[in-house]
Amino acid sequence: MDNLNGKTELSDWRRHSLVPPTWEDSVRVVSIDESAEAGRSLAHSFATDAMSRYVLDGDDMAGYSDEHKWKLHVDIMTYMVAAHVYKGVVTAIGPDYDAVALWLPPGKNMEDWWTTLRSGMWRLWYQLSPEGRRRYFDEMIPVLNHTKEEVMADRDSECYYLVYLGTKPNARGKGYAGKLIRDMIEKADAENRPVYLESSNEHTNAYYAKFGFEVKRVVAFERGRDPVQLYIMVREPQAPKPVYSAAPVLLSALGGGVKV
Incomplete structure (x- = not known):
């Protein structure tokens, strides 16, 4: 007889699955x-992302197949992950990398030649079309770097930088992204960093x-038919929330001794 108890089936699956339960x-x-x-x-998380499409949707890419663009999109994200493993922190949650975050800690960047070589980022010089190279290397990277320097000013090298955060479409609504954010902002708060x-x-x-982020600026990329906007957000360090004791307190002022 089939087991119709969903909770029992899930429990059995976890007990027999080779996927680590903690994942x-x-x-x-x-x-x-x-x-x-x-x-x-x-790549799945950002498949419809306007900024990702901006790099791959130049007029000189019109003759490329959707399959070619998808493979290039996957390559870009894979290079990004590798670069952040080498120079930053990459975190994930879920049994199949359902949500992933790429972080750069204070004082770190991934644009040195050694990281570019090891991560595979150098391949984009010939994988991207001429217009794609202009959009990525001549427009996007300089604008992002300059904007961060302006917005953060003398704190530019002191902040944590969330470069990418994505949840696969079939894993959304499970709270994965929030856990990835909290994992690092708690560390930032402990160090009093934005x-x-x-x-x-x-x-x-x-x-x-x-989570405490505020929009500080909007930047636009305008080499395509439709401008693509990025919203620059900053979260200031926050003091830990006080932990209240669960011990009963006698409120004698109310008379009769009320416990809360």
Whole structure:
């Protein structure tokens, strides 16, 4: 007879599955050997992202197949993961890299030649079309670097930088992204440091605001038919919330001794 108890089936699956149980709800650090899996996850997360399409939708890419563009998109994300493993921190959660975050800690960047070589980022020089190279190397990278320097000013080298955060479409609504954010902002708060990010979707700004991020600037990329906007957001360090004791307190002022 089939077991119709969903909870029991899930419990049995977890007991017999080779997927580590902690991967379901624990944040873990991704290693360089996992770059391909984490990169593919981010590729799915950003498959419809305006900024990702901007790099690959130049007029000189019109003759390329959708399959070619998808493979290049996956390659870009895989290189990004590798670069951040080498120079930053990559975290993931979920049984199949369901959500992934790329972080640069204070004082770190991934644009040195050695990281570019080891991560595979150098391949973009010949993988991207001429217009794609102009958009990525001559426009996007300089604008992002300059904007971060202006917004953060003398704190530019002191902040945590959330470069990418993505959840695969079939894993959304499970709280994965929030756990990845909290994992690092708690560290930032403990060190009294701000956190910086760029949001490519105005609708997600309200989500980030729940964690204390505020929009500081909007930048536009205008080489395509339609401008693409990025929303620059910063979260200032926050003091830990006080922990209240659960011990009963006698409120004698109310008379009769009320316990709360």
